[in-house]
Amino acid sequence: xxxxxxxxxxxxxxxxxxxxxxxxxxxxxxxxxxxxxxxxxxxxxxxxxxxxxxxxxxxxxxxxxxxxxxxxxxxxxxxxxxxxxxxxxxxxxxxxxxxxxxxxxxxxxxxxxxxxxxxxxxxxxxxxxxxxxxxxxxxxxxxxxxxxxxxxxxxxxxxxxxxxxxxxxxxxxxxxxxxxxxxxxxxxxxxxxxxxxxxxxxxxxxxxxxxxxxxxxxxxxxxxxxxxxxxxxxxxxxxxxxxxxxxxxxxxxxxxxxxxxxxxxxxxxxxxxxxxxxxxxxxxxxxxxxxxxxxxxxx
Numbered sequence: 183x184x185x186x187x188x189x190x191x192x193x194x195x196x197x198x199x200x201x202x203x204x205x206x207x208x209x210x211x212x213x214x215x216x217x218x219x220x221x222x223x224x225x226x227x228x229x230x231x232x233x234x235x236x237x238x239x240x241x242x243x244x245x246x247x248x249x250x251x252x253x254x255x256x257x258x259x260x261x262x263x264x265x266x267x268x269x270x271x272x273x274x275x276x277x278x279x280x281x282x283x284x285x286x287x288x289x290x291x292x293x294x295x296x297x298x299x300x301x302x303x304x305x306x307x308x309x310x311x312x313x314x315x316x317x318x319x320x321x322x323x324x325x326x327x328x329x330x331x332x333x334x335x336x337x338x339x340x341x342x343x344x345x346x347x348x349x350x351x352x353x354x355x356x357x358x359x360x361x362x363x364x365x366x367x368x369x370x371x372x373x374x375x376x377x378x379x380x381x382x383x384x385x386x387x388x389x390x391x392x393x394x395x396x397x398x399x400x401x402x403x404x405x406x407x408x409x410x411x412x413x414x415x416x417x418x419x420x421x422x423x424x425x426x427x428x429x430x431x432x433x434x435x436x437x438x439x440x441x442x443x444x445x446x447x448x449x450x451x452x453x454x455x456x457x458x459x460x461x462x463x464x465x466x467x468x469x470x471x472x473x474x475x476x477x478x479x480x481x
Contacts, residue, residue, distance in 0.1 A: 186264040189325065195259070195318045202315040204257030209302055211252070217294060218248050224290050231287070234277050251291075254319055267323055271330025281331045288324045292317070365415045372408040375401060400439040407435045427475065430468045437461045 189195070210217075222244060225231040235243060250270065253263070274284055295316050303309045382397035414428045441457050 186259060186261045189264065189322055190259065193318050193322050193325075195322065199315040199318055200257045200259060202312055203255050203319060206299075206312065206316075207252075207255040207257075209298060210255045213298060214248055214252065217251055217291075218244060220294060221247060221287075221290065224287070228283065228286075230280065231283055234279060254316075254323075259319070259322075264326055267326040268330060271327035274327065275330050281328055284327055284331075285324065288320060292320050295320075361415055365412060368408055368412045368415065372405065372412065375405045375408055379405060397442075400442045403435045403439050407432045427468065427471055430464065430471060434461065434464045434468060437464060 184192075222235075225235060253266070256263075274281075296313055299309055299312045299316065303312060379398055379401035382401050386395065386398070410428050411432060414425055417425075437457065437460060441454070441461065444454055444457055
């Protein structure tokens with residue numbers, strides 16, 4: 183945060199500028215009422231600023247603006263003066279006045295003061311130095327008031343980013359936890375499939391050769407499916423990309439097993455034709471997706 187001395191240095195505002203502004207105090211007092219009338223005519227001409235001015239605060243705001251106008255010509259511009267400007271800036275932020283209208287209003291005040299100097303001072307050099315002093319003090323006022331807006335915006339951005347960062351991190355950890363739970367669940371199911379495979383093998387030794395072989399083959403397909411799913415999830419946990427082909431392949435394997443079981447059950451030809459047609463469609467989808475992925479990798 184800058185001090186008033188920093189501000190004076192940055193704008194090259196000298197003690198001579200302060201004395202020049204102080205010399206304008208009598209002229210400012212003479213035109214204080216005129217300033218107030220013209221300034222409020224301007225404020226009422228804008229719907230956005232007119233909405234802020236109401237019967238309850240009109241007189242108080244008019245007095246505050248007049249006092250601020252006269253404070254431009256006290257000749258004393260210290261940290262107390264800067265704090266006063268900061269409070270004015272926060273007041274503008276509090277009532278919801280856009281910084282655009284602060285800049286526009288300051289432009290009107292600038293024209294009013296420069297017009298006063300042009301009319302009341304005939305010497306060209308004197309007009310020049312007075313105009314420069316007025317320009318500097320108005321720019322410094324506008325700088326301090328605008329800072330209030332910037333600080334308020336930074337507070338909003340800081341809070342927003344902090345909340346956003348927390349939510350993103352929490353969601354990422356939650357998603358990682360779900361993926362980890364999914365891997366553990368797949369491991370548990372895989373163990374059950376191994377047990378199912380052993381049970382199907384026992385059917386072979388019991389003499390039911392056809393059922394045992396087909397059931398064991400179906401169990402092996404399921405086991406392969408579980409391995410592929412686990413491998414994909416582990417890659418996902420390590421930051422790998424999501425592979426849609428794995429899930430299409432899982433559906434194809436499940437469909438093949440269903441065809442094997444349908445053969446054992448000796449289902450009618452309509453059912454088996456439907457299963458075969460579905461498998462064919464899934465094969466075409468698998469081929470098209472794999473083709474699209476290869477083309478994407480080439481790009």
